[in-house]
Amino acid sequence: MHLQDRWKLIIDELNPDRVTSVDELTSRLGVSPATIRRDLNELHELGHLLRVRGGAMRVEGKHFNGKAVAEAEPQKHRLDSLTGQSSFLDSTIVNAPVKRAIARAALDYLRPGISMIIDGGTTTYTMANMMANEPYHVLTTSIPILQCLLDRSKVKVTLPGGELFREQRIILNPYEDGMLQNFSAAKIFIGCQALTKNGLMQSDTLLVQSERRLMERADQVILLADSSKIDAPASLSVCPLTAIDVVVTDEGITPAARGWLENAGIEVRIARVTADDLKAFEVV
Incomplete structure (x- = not known):
């Protein structure tokens, strides 16, 4: 099953x-x-x-894909969700072993004592869930990432204010004020709807605005994107390729795609799925 x-x-x-x-x-x-x-x-x-x-x-009112909420209360559902974005739970399951491999590879970019931004998303969540209890300072927009870091006593967590989008489990603020203006990060770990020759792409204007502001606060942009995201459909550009420093992806990336990423000056890190990654999601 x-x-x-x-x-x-x-x-x-x-x-x-x-x-x-x-x-x-x-x-x-x-x-x-x-x-x-x-x-x-x-x-x-x-x-x-x-x-x-x-x-x-x-939990009262919870459904696997949110369809009952969407059909019964379409206007309320729009306030709870972002345009073109799958629910967090649905996204968690898609390509799960590959996302686990990418998340594990991303841990190599961590060093105790650094400050970082971990953007909302299922691959970034997987990475946060695998992080050691080290003296990091993490700013995140993700409720699941906050929850999985609660028991890591050495990790300082900052959660910016804003509006909660329940389906994606993230908090976004359309305004310029708040904690973010005073936060400086060595790295940002971020996901995407798509990665194309036009850059990092998303499908919701509020998400685009939020991610642009997050990226401005970090010295290095590390994109975690499985190969299914490369040349996937998405209409809104968050940033050009030149704004991305590292792409961590999997062995499904084509030579052509790797070529145009590296030609843009991006370090491409290939994560390989192990038996442990597959075992974590198999039925036993």
């Missing part, structure tokens, strides 16, 4: 009024208790269920 299908089934099985046990989910889905516990922990961290002793409960 695909991870995406299994997570949808788990959420569908939950009830907001009582605990659904690990044993019940194991029986209904036909997978091991270890797999169920791992899935419940991950879904709890992403905010899609409430993990309790022995099982989990549904």
